[in-house]
Each structure stands twice: as structure tokens, then as C-alpha cells.
Amino acid sequence: MGPATDVREPLLPELATSRGSAEADDATAPAQLPTSKHAHGSGEDSDLHSPLWPDRFRHGLSIDDVLTTWAGEFGFAQFIHFMFASFAWTLEALQTMLMIFADKTPTWKCIATADSKSSCLPSSSLCSLDSSLWEWVGGIHQSTVSEWELICGEEYKVGLVQSAFFLGALLGAGLFGHLSDSRLGRKGTLVLVCILNSLTGILTGFAPNYWVYFALRMATGISAGSLGLSSFVLATEPIGPSKRGAVGMSTFYFFSGGIMLLSGLALLTPSWRQLCIVSSIPSLVYGILVVFFLEESPRWYLVQGRVNDAMKVLASIARWNGKFIPEDITVTIEKEEDDIEGSIQHEQEDLQGESVPKLQNSQVTHHQASGTIFDVFRVHPTRIRMFIMTFIWLFVAVVYYGVSLNVSNLGTNLYLSVLLNALAEMPAFVLTAICLEKYGRKRVLIFALLLGAVCCLLGSLVPEHEENGVSNYHLTLSVQDFVLSKTVNGSVMRLVCGMVAIFAMAGAYNLLYIYTAELFPTVVRNAALGFTSQAAQIGAIVAPMVVVLGKLHGSIPFASFSVVSFLGGLIVFKLPETLHRPLYETFEGLQRSERIRN
Secondary structure, three states: OOOOOOOOOOOOHHHHOOOOHHHHOOOOOOOOOOOHHHHHOOOOHHHHOOOOOOHHHHHEEOHHHHHHHHHOOOOHHHHHHHHHHHOHHHHHHHHHOHHHHHOOOOOEEEOOOOOHHHHOOOOOOHHHOOHHHEEEOOOHHHOHHHHHOOOOOOOHHHHHHHHHHHHHHHHHHHHHHHHHHOOOHHHHHHHHHHHHHHHHHHHHOOOOOHHHHHHHHHHHHHHHOOHHHHHHHHHHOOOOHHHHHHHHHOHHHHHHHHHHHHHHHHHHOOOHHHHHHHHHHHHHHHHHHHHHHOOOOHHHHHHOOOHHHHHHHHHHHHHHOOOOOOOOOEEOOOOOHHHHHHHHHHHHHHHHOOOHHHHHOOOOOOOOOOOOHHHHHHOHHHHHHHHHHHHHHHHHHHHHHHHHHHHHHHOOOHHHHHHHHHHHHHHHHHHHHHHHHHHOHHHHHHHHHHHHHHHHHHHHHOOOOOOOOOOOOOOOOOHHHHOOOOOOOOHHHHHHHHHHHHHHHHHHHHHHHHHHHHHOOHHHHHHHHHHHHHHHHHHHHHHHHHHHHHHOOOHHHHHHHHHHHHHHHHHHHHOOOOOOOOOOOOHHHHHHHHHHHO
């Protein structure tokens, strides 16, 4: 696509129009930068060095300014980049939800022998039967439970593996979040976690015993937990401010799609070992493709002092969008959008004070900016935001994973249940994407958390249904395995309450990525997401423990989730709104913006 030929409006029209017509008629001055006409009106090159158009305004633009004015906020280039980068969420879903199928308790049946007819019954307790009287339907290799006999006092090992995976994800979020903001960048970190995820996942399929499997699942969690985090920042940073929220919400369709894909793979894969291998190979292929076909974030280039690389990426975006960036335009982290008006006033005051030579010699200084998670806690605005967001992430994760796990107690087929849970999240993504641009991030998040609290409260008030004496271990192979089982009393109501709560938490959970990214500057954005994601992983570890309390009384999990969700909704009130606000590159820009607003 060629560059656009339309004449663009001046960046600062009040300055451009203030120049006399006599300057515009000077046709003898050489035009060394012919594209500057498109950027600044009809003035020639001599005007570009006029004190009324200082170099710092001509060059010192934010990336949001360049995207909005010239490159395009969300065109063909950003669409392709976004779709490619966001596929990492599918890979994360494959590994995160793998435990549902790899660690499942398979169905069993009595062995038809003369001795077993009287001693082995469908209602019998599996632990009370001799191993010669029963067998696993489908063989012992369909799950880790059947292969290593994680039953009858060994069930805790299944939960231990799940905790180990999320513990690994907790560690990986902080480690790779820091690497993404510093040395490796967004793209390099994504490639690294893809390779590690694939290798550890494939090795898991060859684990000789439980404890090796335990270690490999933790190692897989370290990389898998950072796949979506790394790709999210890389996918959304090249998008303009007015499109970033709605587009960013779309990344999570890929996660739900990954869950649905996993359901199909698990249904077609007879062995848990094969499932581990099949679900891990795509990560290796994807990582290789990222090296050759995905651009690094221009914002990361900018904060690293690599301005030319940042401009190359922005120029590529503009070219693919059929647009054009003038040659005399560059980006800087020194000036933020909120400071432009104040800077213009200072420049006009300098002109009145006859400081023209100083302005003519002024140049934009591009320096490397950096930051760590410790800097977040040193600066007052980000410190308060981080404390609040940490608790919100933890609360949302507890409710999201807890309600999801609690659905397995409602008597549904495993494959169908996982598929329905993924489908239930889809409407949440659509409605949240629409509402967050109209009502803002803050109000939508509050509504989602309070909706979840109300649904969980209603679920806790529904009376329990009777189990009818049926063993939890034995499930008959019939059509009932593929449809929702018919239960009495309050199970259907709890199912409805749980699904609406999942709908609300899915919207809240995914909105948090956008909200958190917009609350922190570029130099620590990935580190901040990594830190808050660690809190979410703690919530994921806690959630199964809350679900276990349902063995004492079915209302305990729902009541606990209701309280947690309600508390989360309350503390959101202390956060600022970020709708249509710029993404600040440094702490200084964020602090200046806070002072202006206050």
C-alpha cells in the first residue's frame, strides 16, 4: 500500500496559523523535508526552524499522538499483529486446563465373574473392593489417577499437582514480567516462554512417576502462566488509546477458544501422556513463527532509548494501514500529552522574554528510561494503585476459579461441562468490550464484581439436593454421560447462579488486564501485570481449598465467593478512571498528569 496523499492538519493549528502569510510566500527557501508540508501546513522548510515552531514540538511526540494523527489507531497492521500475538492465550489455556483431563478420576466397572456378582455393586465404595473385582473403563493410561492409583487416601496428590502448577505460574509471572520490561523485551520474552512451555509440556508426557510429573507440571506452570501476559502487552501496545480497551478485551476469546479446543483434543486422545504432547507441540511452532513474523513493541523500544527502532515499527504500521508519517516526526518520552498545553505557554513566555536563540538550539534528547516493581511502591500514585489492584486480582481469581471448579459437583459430563463453561464466558467478553468504552473501566468492573456477589449469595441460599446414595466414583456409560444429569431440588438453581457468576467474573477478570495496563507507565507495565498476576495465582491456589469446604456444606463455597466478590467491588471505588487517557511512558509523566488533574 502506498502512502496517503491527503493533506494533514497541523499538529498545533494555533501556532501554524499565527505565522504571517509573508513567510508562507517565501518560495526561495529550499524544502529539504518535503513531507513537512503534510505535517505542518503550507510553510516551507525555513518555517520549521522558526521559534514559533520549536524542535521539541516538531519532534517530541508521544506514541499515542503518532498513532492517532498519522499511523492509525487500529488498522490492518494492528489487526494482523493483534491476532497473531493473541494466539498465545490459546496455548496458555491448553496447559492451564490440561489438569482437568489429565488428572481426572475415570469411570470404573465391576469385572463380571462368579465371585464378583455379590461383592461388587455399582453403589459399592471403590476403596472397599478388592482390586481383582473391578477395572478402569478405557484402561489405566487414560489419566494420572488411574495409572498411579491416586485414590483411597492418595487423592490429595491431585490437588497438590494443581497447586504446584499455579505456584509455578506465580513465580513465572514475576520473573518473565521483569524480563519483558527490561532485557528481553515483549517479543523476546514471548519466544522464550513458548520454547520452555513446549519442552516441559512434552517432557511431562514421558514422566515415569508421580513426583517427576509433579516437578514437570510446576516447570510448565512457570512458562505457561506468562504466555498470555507477555502476548497481551505485545498485542495491545501498538494500538491507539481510543481503540485499546475494546480490542484488548478480545484477546480473551483466544483463551476460551483454547479451552474448547482442549475439550476436543481430550475427547479424541485416549491417553493423558498423548494429550500432554499434543497440547505442547503448538507452543514450539508458534514460538518459531513469532521470531520471524511478529514486531517488537514500539513502546518498549522507546523506553530503552532505541528511538529509531520505535519509529521503524510505527512507520511499518502506517505503511500497512495505507497512511504516512512525515520524516521530521519522531517520538520521545520527555513530553506527555497532558503537558503539551503547558509547554506551549512556557514557550510563548520564553519568546516574549527574548530567549529565541535558546529555542532554536533546543533538541529532543532521547534517553533510556527504566523501572522495576520496587519503583512502583516508591511513587505514591502507583503504590496506592498497586495495593488495590493486587487485592482485586486475588479476589477475582478466587471467585473465577472457585466457581468454575464447583461446577464439577453438579453431575455433568466432564467434556461437556468444560465446553459449556468456555461458551458461558463469550457473552461476557462481548458485553464488557461494549460497556467499557461507554461507561469506563471503573464502573464496569464494579458492576461485574457486585453481580458476581449477588449470584453467589443466591447460590448459597439454595437448599442442597440429595445424592440418592450414588457413589462419587462410579458413573455409568450411557447417554447421561453426555447430557446434564437430572437432579432434584436446588441443583439447577445453583447451576444457573454459578454460570451467571462465571459470566460476571470472566468479564471482570479479563477487564483487569486492560485496567492494570492503563494504570501503570510503560517502564513497569509488564512488571505490574506480572505482580498482580502473581496475586491471581495465589487466588487460584486458594480456590480449590474453598471448594473442598463444600464437602461439609454445599453453601460454604458460594457464601465465601459472595463475600470476596463484594469486597472486591468496594475497593474498586478508590481507583481512577482510565477511559481515553494516554498510556504514560514514565513515572514522571504519570505524576505530572496526577498533579494537573488534582
